[in-house]
Amino acid sequence: MCKWNAISAGAVVVVLCFAGSSPALAATAVPQPAAAAATSRDLQVAIMSGGGLYHAVRLSSTGAWLGFNPVAPVANVPPGAGQPALAGIGGDLHVTLLGQSGVSHAIRAHDGAWSGFTAVPVPVNTEPGMFGKAPFQRLTAVGGTVYLFVMQTIPMVKPPVQELEYAVRYPTGVWSGLSAVAGDANDVAVAGNDTDLHVLTLKGAVLSHELFANGVWSGFNDVSGWAHVPPSLGALAAAAVGGDLHVLATDLSGTHLYHAVRHANGAWNGFNDVYGWAAVPSSMGSLSAAGVNGDLQVLVTTGSGALYHAIRHTSTGAWNGFNNVAGWARVPAPAGPVAAAAA
Numbered sequence: 001m002c003k004w005n006a007i008s009a010g011a012v013v014v015v016l017c018f019a020g021s022s023p024a025l026a027a028t029a030v031p032q033p034a035a036a037a038a039t040s041r042d043l044q045v046a047i048m049s050g051g052g053l054y055h056a057v058r059l060s061s062t063g064a065w066l067g068f069n070p071v072a073p074v075a076n077v078p079p080g081a082g083q084p085a086l087a088g089i090g091g092d093l094h095v096t097l098l099g100q101s102g103v104s105h106a107i108r109a110h111d112g113a114w115s116g117f118t119a120v121p122v123p124v125n126t127e128p129g130m131f132g133k134a135p136f137q138r139l140t141a142v143g144g145t146v147y148l149f150v151m152q153t154i155p156m157v158k159p160p161v162q163e164l165e166y167a168v169r170y171p172t173g174v175w176s177g178l179s180a181v182a183g184d185a186n187d188v189a190v191a192g193n194d195t196d197l198h199v200l201t202l203k204g205a206v207l208s209h210e211l212f213a214n215g216v217w218s219g220f221n222d223v224s225g226w227a228h229v230p231p232s233l234g235a236l237a238a239a240a241v242g243g244d245l246h247v248l249a250t251d252l253s254g255t256h257l258y259h260a261v262r263h264a265n266g267a268w269n270g271f272n273d274v275y276g277w278a279a280v281p282s283s284m285g286s287l288s289a290a291g292v293n294g295d296l297q298v299l300v301t302t303g304s305g306a307l308y309h310a311i312r313h314t315s316t317g318a319w320n321g322f323n324n325v326a327g328w329a330r331v332p333a334p335a336g337p338v339a340a341a342a343a
Contacts, residue, residue, distance in 0.1 A: 044056075060292060086340060227269070254285060
């Protein structure tokens with residue numbers, strides 16, 4: 001279970017972690033590559049462009065890209081969908097879309113077949129919050145359980161405020177109700193592995209961390225005591241690579257990308273400016289990351305609507321990229337919000 005944690009009116013970034021378990025999956029589709037071996041996963045990417053949802057796969061075996069293919073012909077994509085989120089469980093990909101009518105969920109099975117999108121049975125208020133900030137959603141999996149996080153506007157509160165809430169999809173396919181996690185935030189990133197769930201909320205420059213393991217909360221600790229947290233952060237992304245948590249953040253101008261690792265033993269390394277190690281594109285916007293076969297893979301979109309990809313190899317710490325994906329795949333233009341996962 002998650003617990004409420006108050007966020008101060010000042011600048012705060014909060015990370016929560018907790019254990020979990022479980023989900024399952026379904027199908028209907030376009031020809032896709034054969035499923036990878038059980039021990040290998042491919043990078044799955046979804047983007048929005050021109051009001052449509054597109055999906056691609058980057059094969060781990062060859063580095064080749066397949067796609068991007070429109071999802072609408074193989075799944076009943078709900079109208080007004082504007083933001084995708086992905087989570088992988090085994091070889092299956094869970095996809096959620098936040099739209100005018102709330103959150104919808106579908107599954108792309110390991111054989112490439114899509115189930116239809118169905119409404120997630122939790123109430124979501126899609127009205128903008130204070131300063132017109134739109135609600136947003138994030139998705140991850142812990143073991144076999146899917147965790148959906150929604151930043152939504154609290155109805156009947158003036159001026160309008162938002163809070164982060166979460167719901168769980170169990171292996172049976174049943175969804176829990178929503179529970180509050182934290183207060184308003186500028187951005188949220190989530191990441192899970194077999195046992196732990198990490199939730200990061202960005203509200204300024206203070207980063208705090210809490211771990212839930214074996215039924216015990218660790219309490220909040222200010223990460224600035226262990227890592228150099230840059231000021232004026234913009235977009236957030238996170239991915240679990242083995243037992244380590246990788247955190248990425250842009251600055252407010254979208255010209256710098258920072259990376260840090262919280263190791264399984266709780267020690268932090270970073271944040272380091274990736275510009276010194278990789279060809280980081282300028283005017284970065286949407287940001288997503290995934291742990292794929294032991295390495296970190298990162299996707300960013302730019303102000304011009306391009307999509308870039310990079311890999312950080314865990315064995316050496318070396319970066320490869322960022323490369324414009326249009327050189328290897330049919331990327332629809334302009335590339336809007338991006339989401340990534342391993343499946």
